[in-house]
Amino acid sequence: MPQAPAAPEPPAASQLPPLSRRGLERLDLLLLSAEALDLNGGEAMVWMSEQLGFTGLFANRVELWKRRCHNPLRRATRRGDLSPAETDALIRILSALADRLYPLLRALLSSAEPEPVRLQRWQLFEGRLAELVRERMNPRRVGVQTLLDPQRGERQRRQLIRALAYGAGNGGYERLRASLHDPVV
Amino acid sequence: MTLSPVKQTLRYDQVSCRLQVEGLPDVSIGQGGEALGIITGWSLRWSGRPELEGRKDHLLALMAVVLPYARHLISGVARPFGGPDSPVTIAPREQGGHNLELRSSQPDVAPLTVELDDAELADLVRVLDQLRLDPRLQVKLELPEPQPLHPREVLERVPLRRRLVAPVGGALAVAVAAALGLLLPEPRPLPPSPEAPLSPEAVQQRGEP
Numbered sequence: 001m002p003q004a005p006a007a008p009e010p011p012a013a014s015q016l017p018p019l020s021r022r023g024l025e026r027l028d029l030l031l032l033s034a035e036a037l038d039l040n041g042g043e044a045m046v047w048m049s050e051q052l053g054f055t056g057l058f059a060n061r062v063e064l065w066k067r068r069c070h071n072p073l074r075r076a077t078r079r080g081d082l083s084p085a086e087t088d089a090l091i092r093i094l095s096a097l098a099d100r101l102y103p104l105l106r107a108l109l110s111s112a113e114p115e116p117v118r119l120q121r122w123q124l125f126e127g128r129l130a131e132l133v134r135e136r137m138n139p140r141r142v143g144v145q146t147l148l149d150p151q152r153g154e155r156q157r158r159q160l161i162r163a164l165a166y167g168a169g170n171g172g173y174e175r176l177r178a179s180l181h182d183p184v185v
Numbered sequence: 186m187t188l189s190p191v192k193q194t195l196r197y198d199q200v201s202c203r204l205q206v207e208g209l210p211d212v213s214i215g216q217g218g219e220a221l222g223i224i225t226g227w228s229l230r231w232s233g234r235p236e237l238e239g240r241k242d243h244l245l246a247l248m249a250v251v252l253p254y255a256r257h258l259i260s261g262v263a264r265p266f267g268g269p270d271s272p273v274t275i276a277p278r279e280q281g282g283h284n285l286e287l288r289s290s291q292p293d294v295a296p297l298t299v300e301l302d303d304a305e306l307a308d309l310v311r312v313l314d315q316l317r318l319d320p321r322l323q324v325k326l327e328l329p330e331p332q333p334l335h336p337r338e339v340l341e342r343v344p345l346r347r348r349l350v351a352p353v354g355g356a357l358a359v360a361v362a363a364a365l366g367l368l369l370p371e372p373r374p375l376p377p378s379p380e381a382p383l384s385p386e387a388v389q390q391r392g393e394p
Contacts, residue, residue: 016333102311106200110304111282159261165307166255171314175252178331179259185336 016181018081021072023180025143027090028071030167030176032136033160034097036129037104041097048096054089073137073144091177098168105165126157193221195322197315199308203230204316206244211323222323229312234299237287239272241324246273248313248328251285255310256331262342285309 019027035041046061058064067086069078082090098105107113108121130148137144147153167176195206204227211222224241231237239247250266254275257264267274267286274286283306285299301309317326340348 102307106304106307109302109307111302112304162303163259165303166259166310168307169311169314171311171318174331175256175259178256178333181333182260182339183333183336185339 016084016177018084019087019180020184021070022184023182024070024082024087025073027087027094027180028068028074029147030094030160030163031068031090031097032132033125033129033157033164034094034101036125036132037101038097039128044097044100045093048093048100049089052089052092052096054093057086057089073141075136075138077138087180088177091180092173094164095167095169095173095176098164098172099170102165102168105161105168108161109165125161129157192225193219193321195221195316195319197312197319199311201232201305201308202312204228204312205230206316206322208324216323219321220323221321224324229309231299231305235297237297237299243272243287243290245326245328246271247287248317248326249273250275251306251309251313252328253331254283255306257334257338258306260334260339260342262334262338264338 031045035045038044042061046064049055049058049064058067066078067082067090068074069076070080070082071077104121108118108125110118113121133144133148137147139145139148147156163176163179166172167179191210193208193210195208197204206221206224206227208221208224208226210216210218210220214222216222224244227239227241227244229237229247246267250271250273254264254266257266263277265274265276272288272290274288276284276286278284278300282303283301285301286296287299288296316322317328
């Protein structure tokens with residue numbers, strides 16, 4: 001069982017506006033990438049939510065899943081915005097998961113790793129991510145098709161891993177949060 | 186008898202680097218115990234690379250460029266941080282990875298460039314995060330809070346050629362459609378049919394009531 005992270009301060013009233021649909025899409029894809037890196041990622045997410053004290057916001061795994069379904073790329077997408085407290089809690093969970101998965105993220109990004117080993121790691125991650133994307137996302141959406149494309153989606157998949165590595169831990173939370181609030185142009 | 190404050194050392198380890206910060210508690214404002222209120226020096230050890238050392242200003246300069254750089258990388262924007270006057274600059278490398286350049290305050294000392302891959306940069310970001318969030322460090326760091334990007338920065342993330350494809354393609358399509366339209370012959374006016382009802386003007390011309 002992984003070690004419980006240090007309890008962060010409760011999610012503060014956000015000064016930023018609610019997360020845009022594009023932000024929700026990126027947040028869910030980052031959570032999905034964390035799941036792809038960890039075979040037990042779904043359970044880890046629920047466990048992390050409890051450890052961080054978010055049971056008031058996400059009483060159970062269904063509630064957590066319902067919030068993630070605000071991603072417009074989902075097969076069964078939900079309309080409306082999430083409250084800033086809910087998005088902040090999801091970003092906290094994501095940062096804590098990334099912190100826990102940091103050795104794996106680092107191994108994917110390191111150029112010091114032997115090339116065959118690195119390629120194999122990427123294939124494992126990409127295979128698992130593709131499986132999860134096909135299972136949960138709407139295949140008619142261009143964004144989903146691009147992510148699944150071996151060539152066109154490569155840059156985006158690498159960007160997801162980079163974002164997790166630089167957004168890991170309590171320090172990474174603020175960076176991730178700011179990035180997810182980037183304007184949509 | 187007065188007791189001199191005990192020297193404190195904070196150490197943060199990652200796979201590729203180790204950051205060590207030395208200092209003293211600031212007893213003038215009542216700090217004691219494990220607190221570090223005055224930074225006297227720091228060192229950053231890289232595996233297989235020269236060790237970096239410096240004063241508090243250099244450490245702050247390092248944090249001031251590396252942390253916003255990582256923030257921008259999360260959004261997919263790789264742009265240099267730190268100007269020519271800054272003791273530290275960081276910029277993306279064309280062939281992938283990052284160049285961290287450190288300029289010494291000593292004259293006649295050439296700048297030192299450290300090439301980092303994504304994993305090494307992530308290690309550096311983590312040790313800097315560990316330091317700034319360490320409750321034992323009681324120094325005001327005055328680092329700006331990460332902010333969402335400006336719309337212009339988000340736009341510039343997309344290469345210029347790709348940004349221009351849609352407007353240029355649209356303008357071309359309009360121009361081609363207009364040119365084709367001009368090539369079509371103007372339809373000739375139809376001769377009035379004898380059975381067609383006459384317009385009031387035509388009736389007036391004929392002199393009929």
